[in-house]
Amino acid sequence: MLTIMEHIEHPFAKGNLTTDGIQWSAEKTTGTDAYETVEEVTVNPPALGAVIEFEFGLTGAVKSSGAAEGILFKWQARNKGGNWVDLHPEITYAANASAYREYTMSGRFKPVNGFSGVPFDLRLMIKSASAGGENAVGKTKSSSYVRVIYAAS
Helix, strand or coil: CCEEEEEEECCCCCCCCCCCCCCECCCEECCCCCCEEEEEEEECCCCCCEEEEEEEEEEEEEEECCCCCCEEEEEEEEECCCCCEECCCCEEECCCCCCCEEEEEEEEECCECCECECCEEEEEEEEECCCCCCCEEEEEECCCEEEEEEEEC
């Protein structure tokens, strides 16, 4: 007999409590012009099963270390230990990105090849938009959530 299960988790930016209720992960500053991971987590629901759908509300903030370059970012997921799948097209925060800007990527996501099961890994990736010498800076927000609906036997 199959049982439909729901698992909701807020896996990012865990740490010290705050006076205003807004928690962020540690800042990640890139060291190269290639994509680098801001924060990576594993979501491990209490039972295994066939995923029906994923739902995300993922918030990150990005900026450049200077005023000339933009920032590129994307959220990715994968079956535990597998190949990464982009959850959305690459997003650009255009030049003069020297102040933090929050982006929330949300919605439902159907299982696809490479990202179709539990447990799974999830991460935010950032990089500088050009090779001009500025760094990308990013952080994840604790209000980010993941909801998984799946059939467990």
